[in-house]
Every structure is written in structure tokens, then in C-alpha cells.
Amino acid sequence: MDNTGLNAMEIRNLTKRFGRFTAVDNISFHVRKGEIFGFLGANGAGKTTAMRILCGLSRPTEGEGTVAGFDINREQEKIKKHIGYMSQKFSLYPDLTVKENIRLFGGIYGLGDRKIKEKTVEMLDMLDMKDVRDTLAGCLPLGWKQKLSFSIALVHEPQIIFLDEPTGGVDPETRRRFWEMIYEASMKGITVFVTTHYMDEAEYCDRVSIMVDGRIAAMDTPGRLKEKYGAADMDEVFRIVAGRAKREE
Amino acid sequence: MYSIEIDNISKSYGKTAAVRDISLKVETGEIFGLIGPDGAGKTTLFRIMTTLMMPDSGKGRICGLDMVKDYFMIRKKIGYMPGKFSLYQDLSVKENLEFFATLFGTTVEDSYQTIKEIYSQIEPFRDRRAGKLSGGMKQKLALCCALVHKPSVLFLDEPTTGVDAVSRKEFWNMLGRIRESGVTVFVSTPYMDEAALCDRLALIKEGSIIGTGTPSSLVKAYPHRMLSVKAGRMYPLLKKLRETPGVISCFSFGDSHHVAYDATRTDSRSIVEEAVRAGFPDCTAKEITPGIEDCFMQLSRKWTTQD
Amino acid sequence: MKEFVASIRKEFLHIFRDKRTILIVMIMPVVQIILFGFAISTEVNEVRVAVCGDLSDPQVDKIVDRISHNKYLTVNMMISDPEEIEGLFRRNMADVAVCFERNFDKELRSSGKATVHITGDGSDPNTARIITGYVTGVIQEIQTEITASLTGGQQVSMSPVVQLMYNPAMKSSYNFVPGVMGLILMLICSMMTAVSIVKEKETGTLELLLVSPVRPQWIILSKMMPYLALSAVNFASILLLSHFVMEVPVNGSLLLLSAVALVFVVASLAIGLLISVISSTQKVALMISGMGLTMPTMIFSGIIFPCESMPEILQWFSDIIPAKWFIIMVKKIMIQGDGLGSIVKELSILTGMAAVFLAVSIKSFRTRLK
Numbered sequence: 001m002d003n004t005g006l007n008a009m010e011i012r013n014l015t016k017r018f019g020r021f022t023a024v025d026n027i028s029f030h031v032r033k034g035e036i037f038g039f040l041g042a043n044g045a046g047k048t049t050a051m052r053i054l055c056g057l058s059r060p061t062e063g064e065g066t067v068a069g070f071d072i073n074r075e076q077e078k079i080k081k082h083i084g085y086m087s088q089k090f091s092l093y094p095d096l097t098v099k100e101n102i103r104l105f106g107g108i109y110g111l112g113d114r115k116i117k118e119k120t121v122e123m124l125d126m127l128d129m130k131d132v133r134d135t136l137a138g139c140l141p142l143g144w145k146q147k148l149s150f151s152i153a154l155v156h157e158p159q160i161i162f163l164d165e166p167t168g169g170v171d172p173e174t175r176r177r178f179w180e181m182i183y184e185a186s187m188k189g190i191t192v193f194v195t196t197h198y199m200d201e202a203e204y205c206d207r208v209s210i211m212v213d214g215r216i217a218a219m220d221t222p223g224r225l226k227e228k229y230g231a232a233d234m235d236e237v238f239r240i241v242a243g244r245a246k247r248e249e
Numbered sequence: 250m251y252s253i254e255i256d257n258i259s260k261s262y263g264k265t266a267a268v269r270d271i272s273l274k275v276e277t278g279e280i281f282g283l284i285g286p287d288g289a290g291k292t293t294l295f296r297i298m299t300t301l302m303m304p305d306s307g308k309g310r311i312c313g314l315d316m317v318k319d320y321f322m323i324r325k326k327i328g329y330m331p332g333k334f335s336l337y338q339d340l341s342v343k344e345n346l347e348f349f350a351t352l353f354g355t356t357v358e359d360s361y362q363t364i365k366e367i368y369s370q371i372e373p374f375r376d377r378r379a380g381k382l383s384g385g386m387k388q389k390l391a392l393c394c395a396l397v398h399k400p401s402v403l404f405l406d407e408p409t410t411g412v413d414a415v416s417r418k419e420f421w422n423m424l425g426r427i428r429e430s431g432v433t434v435f436v437s438t439p440y441m442d443e444a445a446l447c448d449r450l451a452l453i454k455e456g457s458i459i460g461t462g463t464p465s466s467l468v469k470a471y472p473h474r475m476l477s478v479k480a481g482r483m484y485p486l487l488k489k490l491r492e493t494p495g496v497i498s499c500f501s502f503g504d505s506h507h508v509a510y511d512a513t514r515t516d517s518r519s520i521v522e523e524a525v526r527a528g529f530p531d532c533t534a535k536e537i538t539p540g541i542e543d544c545f546m547q548l549s550r551k552w553t554t555q556d
Numbered sequence: 557m558k559e560f561v562a563s564i565r566k567e568f569l570h571i572f573r574d575k576r577t578i579l580i581v582m583i584m585p586v587v588q589i590i591l592f593g594f595a596i597s598t599e600v601n602e603v604r605v606a607v608c609g610d611l612s613d614p615q616v617d618k619i620v621d622r623i624s625h626n627k628y629l630t631v632n633m634m635i636s637d638p639e640e641i642e643g644l645f646r647r648n649m650a651d652v653a654v655c656f657e658r659n660f661d662k663e664l665r666s667s668g669k670a671t672v673h674i675t676g677d678g679s680d681p682n683t684a685r686i687i688t689g690y691v692t693g694v695i696q697e698i699q700t701e702i703t704a705s706l707t708g709g710q711q712v713s714m715s716p717v718v719q720l721m722y723n724p725a726m727k728s729s730y731n732f733v734p735g736v737m738g739l740i741l742m743l744i745c746s747m748m749t750a751v752s753i754v755k756e757k758e759t760g761t762l763e764l765l766l767v768s769p770v771r772p773q774w775i776i777l778s779k780m781m782p783y784l785a786l787s788a789v790n791f792a793s794i795l796l797l798s799h800f801v802m803e804v805p806v807n808g809s810l811l812l813l814s815a816v817a818l819v820f821v822v823a824s825l826a827i828g829l830l831i832s833v834i835s836s837t838q839k840v841a842l843m844i845s846g847m848g849l850t851m852p853t854m855i856f857s858g859i860i861f862p863c864e865s866m867p868e869i870l871q872w873f874s875d876i877i878p879a880k881w882f883i884i885m886v887k888k889i890m891i892q893g894d895g896l897g898s899i900v901k902e903l904s905i906l907t908g909m910a911a912v913f914l915a916v917s918i919k920s921f922r923t924r925l926k
Contacts, residue, residue, distance in 0.1 A: 042413040043384035142288055169410060169439045171286030171454065171549065172542050176500045183484040198440075199414055203503040204483075222504060233503055235442070238414045299767050301925045320923075325769045335760035339573045340566065351562035352768040394764075 008033045008160050008191035009054065011072075014063035016049050023049040025214035026063070031207075033159070036182060036192040038202050041211030042242045047195055048164075050211070054193070055162055056080045068159045081109065084153035087164035091149030094138025098129060101137050102152060109156035123151050143174035150181055154190070161185065163194040167201065179204050199235035208234070210241045217241050252277045252402050252433040253298065255309035255316070260293055260302065267293040269456040270307070275435060275449075277401075280428050282447030283437040284545065290456040291437040292332055295406045298435070299329045312401055325353070328400035330391050332407040338380030342371055342390055345379050346397060353398030363430070364393045367423055385416035392423065396432075403427065405436040409443065421446045441542035452545050459548040464541055471539045471547060473497055473509040476517055480524065480532040489527050493520055500546065507543055508534070559770050563778030570752070571782050581748070585740045585790045589797045592732040603687050604632045606644055609656030615664055616656045619672075619698055623654065626694055638673070645677045652676050652687045654695075664702070733798040734886035738879040740794065741817065742824050742853050744787045745780075747845040749828030752779055754841040757832075763925065772923050780825045787821050807893030816889065816899070819906050820882040826913035827878070833920045853879040881906045 009031040016024040024046045031037045041047040052058040054067050056079035065072045068082040092101050102123060106116035124130045127147055137145060146166070153161055163182070167175040179201065186192050194205065202208050202222060209219035218225060218241045222234055231237045253275035260268040268290045275281040283291055296302040298311060300320035309316040312326045336345045343357075346368070350357050361368070371389050374382065379390060388408060395403060405424075409417040421443060428434055428448075436447070444450050445464050452460040452467075460467055480486045483501065490499040490508055495515025499508045510520060517534050524532040539547075571578055605623055609616045611634070624631040632650065635641070641653040655673040657663060663670040674691050676684030753776075756762040765775050791814070798804040806813060827849065835841040856874040874880050881902045888894040888902075896903075 042415055043411075142286070165411075169287035169407075171289075171439075171545075172441055173500070173546050173549065174286070179501065180484070180487070187484070197411070197413060200442075200503040204501060235414055239418060242413065242415045296763075296925060301763055301766055303924060321769060324767050327767065329764065329767045331760050331763050333760045335764050337566070337570070337761060338759070339570055344566070344569065348562055348566050349764070349768070352559050352765070352770050354559070354769070 005069075006032055008035070009037075009065070009067050009193070011054070011065035012063055014050065014053065014065060014072075015061050016046075016053060016058070017061045022214055024053070024060075027211075027214075027216045028063075029209055029216060029219060031160075031191055031193060033191055034186055034189045035207065036186050036194065036205045038205030038208035039193060039195045039211070040202055040208055040238060040242075041195075045211040045242070046214040047211055051162065051164065051193075051195065054079075055083060055085055081156070082158055082160070084156070084158040084161035085164070086149050086153040086161065086166055088166055088168045092137040092145060092152070095136060097134050097136055098124070098140070098148060099133045101148070102155065105152045106155050111156060119155055123155070127151060142170060143177065146170065146174065146178055147181065150178070150185075154185065158190070160191040160193060163192065165195055165197065167196065167198065175201075199233065199238055202234040202238070210238060212242050212244060217244070250277045251275060251310075253281075253309070253311055253435060255298065256307055258294070258297060258304045258307035258309060260297060260305050266456050268297070268304070271453075271456075271458055272307075273451055273458070273461070275433060277433050278428060278431055279448040280424060280434045280436060280446070282444055282450045283435070283453055284439075284441060284444050284450055284541070285437070285453035286439055288455075289453045291453060292406055293456075294453075295329075295331075295404055295435075295437065299327060299404050300324060325398075326401050328395035328398065328403045330395040330403075330405045330408055332410065334387050334391060336379045336387070336391055336394060339378060341376050341378055342382070343375040345390060346393055349394040350397045355398050357397065360397050360399055363399050364396050366426065367396070368393050384412050385419070388412060388416065388420060389423075392420075396427070400432065402433045402435065405434065407437050407439065409438055409440060417443070441540070441545055444541035450541070452548055454549045454552060457552065459552045460544065467541060467544045468539055471544055473539075473547070474512045475537050475539045475543060476508040476510065476520065476534045477502070477505040477537045478508050478520070478524070478532065478534045479505045480529040482529065486524065486529050486532065489524055489529065490520070493523050496520065498546070498550070502540075502542070507537070507539070509539075509543070509547065560774045560778055563770075563775060564781045567752070567778055567782045571786070577748075581744060581786055582789070582793075584743070585736065585794045586797060588736045588740065589733070589794060589802065592736060603629045603652060603690070604650045605629050605691070606633050606635055606641065606650035606653040607631055607656075608635045608638050608641070608653060609660065610658070613656070613659070613661045615661040615670075615702065618702075619656075619695060620654075622698055623691070623694055628690065629694070638675075641675055650677075652684070652691055654691060733794070733802060733804050734883045734890060737791070737794050737817075737886055738820070738883045739850070739853050740790050741787050741821055741882075742849055742879050743845075744790060745783050745821050745824030746828035746831065746849055747842070748783050748786075749780055749825055750831035750835065750841040750845055751838050752783075753829065753832035754835050754838050758837055766923060766925070772921055773918060776829060776918065776921060780829075783825065783828075784821060787817075791817050804890070806890050808889035808895065812896055812899075813886065813889045816882065816885045816903065816906075819903065819910055820878060823878045823906060823910035823913055826910060826917050829917035829921065830913060833917060833922075852877050856880045856883075878906055878909050881909075 007030045011030065012028045014024055014027050015022065027050065039047060039051065049058070053060050053072060056067070056072070056076035059076070060072060067079050070078040070082065072079065093104065096104060099120060102120045103116055106119055111119065124133050129144065129148065132140065132144070137148065140148065150166070167178055170178070175198070182192055182194070196202065205222065207219065207221050208225065209216045211217065218237070220228070225237045226233065229237050229240045231240060251274050253273065256272050258268055258271045259266065271294060283294065285291055293302070297304050298309065298316070300316060300323050303317060311323045314323050314326070316323065337348070340348065346357055350360065367389050371386050371393070374386065379387065382390065392408070395405075409420055412420065417440070424434055424436065438444070447464065449463050450461065450467060451458050462470070478486070478490060483506070487499060487501060487506055490496055490506060493515075495511050497509040497511055499506050508520065517536060521532050521534045607620050609620070611617050611620065620631060623629050635644070635653075638653070638655045644650045644653065653675040655675070657671045660670050672695060674688050676688040756765065766772070795806060799806065828845070831841050831844050835844060852874070856877050856879065885899045885902045885906070888899055
């Protein structure tokens with residue numbers, strides 16, 4: 001695929017079946033470079049399954065597409081190398097220090113020793129975390145942990161970053177500060193693919209898609225979606241769209 | 250008449266204080282919300298109130314019974330739904346429900362009226378293993394199990410975490426109807442938008458209560474004026490607004506920014522004018538009443554600076 | 557009481573739905589018995605015998621000839637001094653040594669008694685036991701022939717003195733059946749109970765059980781029941797296997813054996829409970845029961861090493877392993893056919909242990925979280 005195109009991600013007719021169950025049912029979409037793309041959906045709508053395919057962790061049953069310019073069927077290893085991933089559930093090793101975490105993930109993504117050292121200095125500087133570099137990651141306040149894991153997910157300078165419910169359970173201010181980091185990254189040209197349960201965060205995305213029963217039931221900018229459904233906010237849009245769901249996982 | 254009364258409860262794990270000197274009173278028949286982020290000490294407070302844990306200091310009464318001395322009596326009178334889905338994944342819906350009914354010395358038939366409304370939604374799946382249910386259905390089952398012995402106080406620890414917006418809405422509707430039957434509901438949540446659905450609230454941060462009251466009294470106590478500001482380029486606007494004189498704080502809220510400002514130093518018009526001058530010609534602002542989330546952010550900042 | 561019955565029912569449901577675990581639990585004893593039995597029966601082929609004695613002595617010559625013609629035994633060297641045996645074993649050049657007394661023929665004729673020393677390599681005691689037993693058998697067979705051939709029909713006895721080097725105390729054969737029994741019952745009762753309680757801690761369901769008005773003792777007891785039933789099944793299957801496949805009969809009272817097993821099972825369940833109190837995750841519970849119970853049981857059960865050849869401090873340590881006492885009793889009842897009288901000491905020790913563990917574990921099981 002064309003690496004210099006305008007799209008960071010192009011997905012056509014993606015389907016994933018488990019036995020007779022169709023988790024992802026013929027979805028097509030594209031994400032532009034530098035875009036913040038919100039990937040919404042009710043529990044069990046097929047979000048996680050789709051995201052696993054896009055991250056190169058699972059193969060689609062049918063369909064084709066590229067992520068960061070690599071084929072989702074044939075170049076999964078390359079995809080993994082060129083994307084960043086962060087989830088609230090797992091992102092840092094709590095029993096390693098800040099520095100060790102950076103080192104570890106730098107190593108995992110194949111950065112050389114010198115590059116890792118450079119990155120460590122740069123990152124500690126940027127995050128203003130020099131004083132805590134030898135603190136165990138588990139002992140950091142939640143907001144710091146988040147900043148750190150976000151930066152670590154970007155350590156290998158990926159073109160796309162996948163954020164899986166990055167702000168669940170975080171206090172309102174930290175949550176917003178985190179989104180400011182997402183904006184910063186997006187302004188540098190990094191494509192952001194994010195899932196969330198907070199509907200106000202859906203408003204922060206350039207475009208959102210809402211998955212219902214394995215299909216994409218709605219996809220547009222938050223503004224146009226609100227207009228289309230005559231809704232006051234994304235929460236209402238979501239309830240209208242996802243409220244039509246038929247299947248229970 | 251208070252269903253829950255706790256006085257100066259503290260609890261630490263080693264050196265970390267999980268709950269610091271918390272006192273609360275919850276009236277019978279109200280929905281009381283404990284609002285705060287993860288790690289604020291919500292779960293510890295729940296465990297103390299449900300007699301699962303002893304406080305290091307302080308005392309309390311649940312349903313008029315002493316939390317420490319009469320713990321066994323309290324256990325008969327309360328229903329508890331822990332934060333994590335805590336039912337037997339390898340047992341079916343029916344088996345789970347029957348098991349918990351028996352534990353409390355009752356049967357599903359006896360309390361059918363109490364749980365009917367919720368149970369009827371999952372009854373079609375009664376032979377399905379609990380582990381194979383969707384998030385929303387798991388939550389309904391857990392609620393049924395917590396209600397099956399007709400408790401007078403229901404403790405729900407983050408019942409809506411990880412549940413999608415549609416199911417969350419449904420869940421709160423159910424809570425409303427449970428309250429109507431006279432049950433006191435003590436519920437915690439990290440979602441600020443759910444706060445408005447409670448009769449009274451306590452905002453918790455790092456183990457301390459930073460504010461209590463009805464949703465409207467909390468909003469009334471908000472010390473600043475607030476604007477909702479919009480423009481085409483939202484993120485640059487955010488940065489600009491923060492630098493504007495007289496602006497106390499600025500955070501994004503959905504499709505607009507909430508700007509708290511000091512009315513003695515500036516007003517809506519000059520803030521907009523400043524933004525327009527800085528290259529946001531389409532900037533508009535509208536005076537709004539702050540929400541619970543704004544209150545929480547303000548109180549938590551105040552609390553942090555005091556500390 | 558209803559609560560108790562419901563809890564037991566629930567525990568059985570858990571087990572029956574976990575097909576993999578139940579399969580392992582049911583098959584484990586069968587595999588172990590067959591594995592140990594099989595390992596032993598293959599090792600007695602090609603036994604290398606070192607002989608120490610005067611070959612010009614007619615009786616010695618006859619016996620050595622017989623040994624070398626046996627299809628399992630090969631005489632592979634002659635040595636002149638019994639002192640050399642140790643060196644041979646060390647260099648793994650022989651499996652067993654047969655040493656004849658000086659003037660063997662003469663002694664036999666004059667006093668009707670002669671001594672032959674059979675020394676096995678005790679570093680592998682199970683095999684050594686089989687081999688020495690086998691050689692003894694061969695010699696005893698000749699003994700009858702010699703008695704018949706000697707004039708005067710005088711009864712002669714060659715007293716074979718069997719000795720295991722590194723493990724001087726001779727033990728009964730099929731030592732592994734009691735060992736495996738101890739191991740399996742220990743595993744099922746302690747490890748599985750511990751894991752099943754800790755699992756509820758991990759999934760959070762224990763919180764719900766604790767906030768219910770059910771007394772924790774009932775929760776605990778109900779958790780033990782299915783494992784009690786499982787161990788009964790395993791006990792029976794081990795006995796059947798050892799009787800029909802390994803041909804180790806129950807010589808003593810089956811009732812007494814079952815009673816002893818019950819005491820051991822209760823002790824193991826109590827230990828399992830104790831582990832579950834200490835551990836917060838299934839992983840920790842597995843570690844403690846693996847390192848703290850299964851390993852010592854393996855080591856002190858005689859499956860691998862004989863206790864008697866251990867340093868004193870380890871022998872002393874082995875006294876606090878319940879399985880050791882159980883295994884001793886099983887050996888006495890099952891193999892030697894002894895009655896209650898000969899196991900009083902062991903039975904009281906084990907009962908005492910069971911009582912102490914049970915008391916401690918129920919007492920330390922909290923009605924609250926930590």
C-alpha cells in the first residue's frame with residue numbers, strides 16, 4: 001500500500017467470525033493521517049475484536065486493509081512495530097522504575113542503546129519527571145502514570161497510536177490533561193485511534209464511529225452526528241444509535 | 250432517621266492512608282452518591298460500611314446497628330454489589346441467584362416480587378453461565394443477587410464502571426425504582442454525570458470528603474462564574490483562554506470549554522474579545538451554571554492547595 | 557443447614573464444570589502408579605553382578621554359575637576384597653555384589669550354616685531393593701537343592717545378609733504405593749482446597765460470602781466436601797490399581813487403612829485451609845503447596861529417597877510432615893499386615909496434627925477482609 005497516502009488506516013469489508021458468531025460484520029472505514037478517531041460502541045458490539053485485528057494481534061476472517069501502510073492480513077509483525085498501544089489496564093510494570101520502564105519498552109520496540117538513552121533523557125525532561133526517574137512506576141500518582149505510559153507508547157515514534165479506554169476511572173482534571181496530551185500528539189501528525197466510555201470525550205475527536213452489533217452504525221464528525229440525530233450532545237447520539245442494538249454479546 | 254451514620258472513620262494500609270477521617274449521614278430511602286476517581290478510597294469505605302473491614306479509628310451505625318459489634322446483624326440487612334463482577338462465572342444465572350437466596354435464608358420465589366422487574370430482563374437467559382453474559386446483563390444479575398434477600402440498605406460499589414452509556418442509563422432508572430420501594434441506596438461512581446441522579450452526594454478525593462450536599466446545593470456553592478466557550482480551533486483556544494487575565498481555570502467539556510472567571514476582574518465580553526483578537530474570530534461564549542464535574546474540579550483544587 | 561447444603565452443591569458444580577481439573581485429578585493417581593510401577597519393572601533387566609569369593613569352592617562355583625545363567629543377571633566381574641564394592645558402585649560398574657564367606661563349602665558341611673552378603677547400590681533404593689530381592693530368591697532356590705544333594709539330608713541354611721550400601725535399612729518392596737497414596741491425597745486435599753478458597757478471594761466472590769449472614773465455618777466446611785469425595789475416589793482407585801496391576805495386596809484391615817486415610821485427609825484439608833488463609837492469590841497458594849507440601853512429601857515418602865539415608869537434621873524435619881506418618885502406617889497395614897496395635901504412635905501423632913491444623917486454620921479464618 002501507499003505509505004505516502006493521506007490515510008493512516010484503510011479498512012475494507014472487514015469481517016471476523018468465531019464459529020457461527022459474527023463479531024465484526026463487514027465494516028469499512030478509513031482514518032486520515034493526524035486525525036483523532038473515536039471508536040465507540042456498546043459492550044459486546046465488536047470493538048475489542050476489531051481493535052485486535054487493527055493492532056495486528058488477530059487475523060480477519062474476511063476483508064482487507066492497511067494500518068500504517070501495512071497489510072492487515074500479511075504484514076502483522078510490521079504493523080505491531082509501527083503502532084503504539086496503551087490501555088488503562090496494562091501499560092507499565094509497577095515493579096520497575098520509571099527509567100527501567102522506558103528502557104524496557106524502548107528495547108521491546110527495537111531501539112538501539114544510544115537511542116534509548118537519548119529518548120530517556122528527552123522524555124524525562126519533557127514530562128518533567130527527572131526527579132522521579134528512580135521511583136517505582138507503581139508508586140506514581142495516577143496522572144503521572146498515564147502521562148508516562150502515553151509517552152512510552154510513543155517511544156518508537158509510531159505513526160498511529162491506539163488508546164483503549166485510556167481515561168477510565170481517572171479524576172476529571174487528569175482526564176482532561178490527558179486529552180491535552182492527545183491533542184499535542186495529534187498536532188505533531190500522529191494518528192490517534194481511541195475508545196472511551198465517556199461521551200464528552202467523544203466530542204474531542206475529529207470523527208467518531210459507533211459500532212452496534214458488529215457493524216458501524218454511524219460515522220461522522222461529532223457536530224454532524226448531533227445534527228443528524230437532532231441530539232444535544234454525543235451522549236444522546238450514542239443512546240439513539242446504540243439503543244437499537246439487538247444482540248447481547 | 251439515618252440508615253448510615255459514620256463518624257471520623259480512618260483506615261490506612263501500612264503508611265498509605267486510604268480513608269481519612271470521614272463522617273457521613275445517609276437518610277433512609279435516599280440515593281446517596283459517593284463520587285470520586287479511582288484510588289480515592291471509595292472501595293475501602295464500602296468495605297468498612299459493609300462490615301468487611303474494621304476501621305482503624307472512628308465508629309459507625311448501619312441501620313441503627315453498631316458497625317463493629319453488631320456486624321453479624323448488619324450483614325442480614327444489607328445488600329452489597331462489589332466493584333468487580335463477583336459472581337460465579339461457572340454457575341448459571343439461576344444457580345447464582347438461588348445460591349445467594351439460600352445463603353440469606355430465603356428463596357427466589359419468596360423475593361420474586363422484589364427482583365421481578367430486573368430479573369425478568371435476564372430470565373430468558375437463566376440457564377446461561379454467568380461468565381457468558383454481556384456486561385449489562387452481568388450487572389443486572391449482580392443487582393438481583395444483592396437484592397434477593399430484600400435488604401434495607403443497598404451498597405453498590407461502582408456499578409456502572411466499564412458499562413456503556415446506554416446500559417448506564419438503564420441502570421440508574423432501576424436504582425430510582427429501587428429507592429421508591431423504600432430501600433436506601435449508597436452508590437459510588439467515577440462518572441460525574443451520574444451525580445445529578447443522586448439525592449445527595451459526597452465528593453471524595455485521596456481518602457477525604459471534599460464536599461457534600463444535594464447536587465443543587467453543591468452547584469450553588471460554586472464560587473466563580475462560568476462560561477461555555479466555543480471556536481473552530483478548540484485546542485489552541487484552550488491554551489489562549491488559560492492565559493487570559495481573570496480566567497481562573499479552563500477545561501474542555503464536550504464540544505465547548507468551561508471557563509471559570511473572576512467576575513470582579515473580567516466579564517464574558519472581554520474574554521471573547523481577547524480571544525477574537527488572538528485569532529479566534531468565530532469565538533462565542535455563553536454564561537452557564539456549572540455542573541457537578543466543575544464543582545468537583547474546583548473543590549479538588551481547593552483541597553489540594555489547602556493540604 | 558440449608559445454606560450448608562446449597563454451598564456443597566455449588567462446590568460440586570464448580571468441580572464438575574471444570575472438566576480439565578477433574579480429569580487431571582482422576583487420572584493423576586492412575587498415571588503415577590503405572591509410571592512408578594513401570595519404571596521399576598524395566599530397571600531390573602541386565603543386572604550386573606560383582607562376585608567376591610573363592611571360585612574353587614564347589615558350592616560357590618555352583619551358585620555363581622546359577623546366577624550367571626539367570627536371564628536377568630550377568631556376572632560381570634570377580635573381586636577379591638569386599639572393600640572394593642563401594643568403589644565399583646561409585647563408578648557405576650556393578651549393580652549388586654555377592655560376597656561369599658571364606659571356606660563356604662566347608663562351613664556349610666560342618667555347621668550347616670554359611671553366610672553370603674548381598675549388597676545393593678542403595679543410591680537407587682527402589683531398584684536396589686528389587687535386585688537384592690531377586691538375587692536372594694536365586695540363592696534361596698539353590699539352598700533347597702543343596703540341602704537335598706548333601707548326604708545325610710542335613711538341613712543347611714545359607715543366610716543371605718542383604719544390605720543396601722548408602723541405605724542400610726532394608727525396606728519392604730512396592731514402597732511407592734503408600735508413597736503415591738500419600739502424595740495424591742495430600743495434593744487433592746490441600747492444594748485443591750487452598751486454591752479453591754483463594755480463587756474466591758481473587759474473583760471477589762469471597763466478599764459476597766462474607767457479607768452474607770452465613771457463618772464462615774460453613775463456607776469452609778462446604779469447600780472441603782467435594783475434595784473429601786474426590787480423595788475417597790482416588791483412595792479406592794489407588795487400592796484397586798495396586799491390587800490388580802501392581803499386585804500389592806492389602807494384607808491388613810481395609811477398614812483400619814481407610815480410617816487412617818481419613819485422618820490424613822482431614823489433616824491435609826486443614827493445611828489447605830491454612831494455606832488459603834495466608835495466600836492472597838492462586839499463584840501464591842500453588843507455590844506454598846507445591847514447595848511446602850508436595851516437594852517434602854515426595855522427598856520423605858520414600859518414592860525417591862529413603863528417609864533413613866538422610867542427614868539427621870532432615871530426618872528430624874521429616875517428622876513434621878504429616879505424609880511421613882501416613883506412609884509409615886500404610887506400609888505397616890497394607891504391606892506388613894499389621895493391626896491397630898503397631899500404629900498407635902503414628903496414628904496419635906497424625907491425629908494430633910490434624911486437630912492442631914484444623915483448630916489453627918478455623919481460628920485464623922477471618923470473618924473480615926484484611
